[in-house]
Amino acid sequence: MKQEKNIPYKIYLEESEMPKAWYNLRADMKKKPAPLLNPETLEPMTAEELGAVFCEELVKQELDTETAYFPIPQEIQDFYKMYRPSPLVRAYCLEEKLQTPAKIYYKFEGNNTSGSHKLNSAIAQAYYAKNQGLKGVTTETGAGQWGTALSMACAYLGLDCKVYMVKVSYEQKPFRREVMRTYGAEVTPSPSETTAIGRKILEEHPGTTGSLGCAISEAVEAATSKEGYRYVLGSVLNQVMLHQSIIGLETKAALDKYGITPDVIIGCAGGGSNLGGLIAPFMGEQLRGEKNYQFIAVEPASCPSLTRGKYAYDFCDTGKVTPLAKMYTLGSGFIPSANHAGGLRYHGMSSTLSELYDQGLLEARSVEQTAVFEAAKMFAQVEGILPAPESSHAIRVAIDEAMKCKETGEEKTIVFGLTGTGYFDMVAYEKFNNGEMTDYIPTDEDLAQGFAGIPKFEGNEID
């Protein structure tokens, strides 16, 4: 194995080198992301309106587009020390396998029990809830990574945690459910009899297996109808991007420590929290005119928000109970094909990333799932880590870029985000291993149906 002199397999920061503040990328954006709108008045959401659903401190973070750095409270820093810094890994074995002159690094966020980067924001959101004197928080979860992360954070802080888990996942992923229960969370299959909206949906669709949109509606209702509770969300929001900047800050500190400057930075994108966090400090340099990088967002071809979506105001959920966000969207009614294996099935995209994409500062690629699992399996075999299907989207494009370097002879430095592990995704791997996995690309007609649900008002025309 060729190992570059002085570049270890894994770069770990010392505790003293860990970031002490989160970075708010919006502070360096000249054109800011559009504000959230109240769907009834079409006016920007006020702090008061948001405060009914979210914790006060998080509302401040959500609305602040000027403050560049938010100090990380000591208790959150302490929690981070339990599973962070995460390693920045030099993919020596992958490089050798590909016989590429490219130098590949990945920031691995899967070494914690939630199995992903979600914990970075979960602990922050739980902390502010606790600090506000709340009893607990509610949320929804689909695949279960976010729910697990929030359960862990709440267990640590002694906070009550109610998770509405999409019924089909609740039944098909009993292990995820059980991890959450082990961390003391109350996990309810959604739709449920515990909320008015749940009862209504069950009456109208008795056999339904649930959806993320419905679970959001139930979680919001549970938070707002009970004293001492607030709702928390694992992606899309600006506050989440802020907390996830820890990924990029650590990555940059590790690279700087060894005098490495990346050429290409790649991340998978569902709601955008991981990608936004990874690229934040690098994009900041670019916006301030200090450096120049190539940024690539990777999304599934079956749910192509950036590559085929519309840039418009839309609801954040299927049930249309949330504020309107300006973003690249497939329409809040869009549901990816059932054959879609991984996460990244969100119809929209973080407003900040959407704005960067619109300004041409961020590229986007869409990839098909069999190609993603091919990359995942190759990666697992040579690098040892079994990646989550979501994360494997980034692996796919990192390999593609490295193979381009092989053709051109360029020694590019490629950095990608490996957001998590696939231990709870073995049903999808089994399908792939058995040659039973298929691809799906929505037709223009499929997309048109989703676009038709985007709210129509002056200034929100989509064509």
Next chain:
Amino acid sequence: MKQEKNIPYKIYLEESEMPKAWYNLRADMKKKPAPLLNPETLEPMTAEELGAVFCEELVKQELDTETAYFPIPQEIQDFYKMYRPSPLVRAYCLEEKLQTPAKIYYKFEGNNTSGSHKLNSAIAQAYYAKNQGLKGVTTETGAGQWGTALSMACAYLGLDCKVYMVKVSYEQKPFRREVMRTYGAEVTPSPSETTAIGRKILEEHPGTTGSLGCAISEAVEAATSKEGYRYVLGSVLNQVMLHQSIIGLETKAALDKYGITPDVIIGCAGGGSNLGGLIAPFMGEQLRGEKNYQFIAVEPASCPSLTRGKYAYDFCDTGKVTPLAKMYTLGSGFIPSANHAGGLRYHGMSSTLSELYDQGLLEARSVEQTAVFEAAKMFAQVEGILPAPESSHAIRVAIDEAMKCKETGEEKTIVFGLTGTGYFDMVAYEKFNNGEMTDYIPTDEDLAQGFAGIPKFEGNEID
């Protein structure tokens, strides 16, 4: 959170500080562990006899009781760099939760896809097989950690890997099976039609769900009946203890770096590979008269090899196809109650650990499983890591020892081995979460049945 000045949450060695040689504890033992015997001749097994089943280099390691250090081949060192050094974690949060003056550290071996320490020996055994020009290796697996580890090592080296998985696990743990297949292993439910012994067992017991003993027999037959294959084993053997010394060597290097001397060192014990590896360099100091530590082996009350077993020559497998090993044993026919959740269900114990225990250098405790899961759940909630049931035996006793310190006011330094994660053990956690887990302690009559199967010959009297 009180954090001791200069002691980080996680101590990581630098790459340059990683061990370059394994340590062979037997070299420092004045009274050596008894040799393996050929069950037919009752003479010590020769290298030639062992070479028919195991790789040459591993046979050398197995039989060598004099060489203190075996250099780790560079290719294995490279592989280790992908997931090692493993962190030595200061359990600040657990200490706070317990309000104990004890200082607790754990060596966490679960941050790799096999989910345990098994990978340390899997890569070594696969490497020597490859080096000998073999095509592949065969093995058995129960819970699946060893099979996964071996699959990973073989994928990395491009070696064929055939795993006989106990049928009931194959069916109940499809995810484990699928991880192995993702790493390219051929996984066969045992008993199977692919071997003579498998066909015989199926004919005699058509409905059998298999056993580890039967899977061993099939794996050995598959290795010895096919050109270019050898059999490999994940625990019990001296060679495995040798490879696992990497755990203790890293632990000691990390403690030395911060000037910490442990008082108590605790590990769970099934076949003994983890415990033997963890304590090796510390026990070496003790044997050489340089230091004095308290060593505690923890085993399940339902499978109490050390605390209630006999020290005698016995077969290593249920099928009685292996050589005889002198060890603390419950009899090779002993099978722990079906209600037993975790691993650590082996009837015997490594010869080296057995000899140390017999000499009074090692203590043993047995713990009941509900007490183990209580400890596991508390640990998960405060330390974030969801532990494997096996590892949680060590957590239980570490907590017990820390609580004793609380009573006495002693500031003991406790180190324990956290061998792995419990992501694939959620069925057991579910049982515990639902209050449906029960305990089982074998009666003296139960044990007598097992003891009756211990071979009788001169010098092997058990009472």
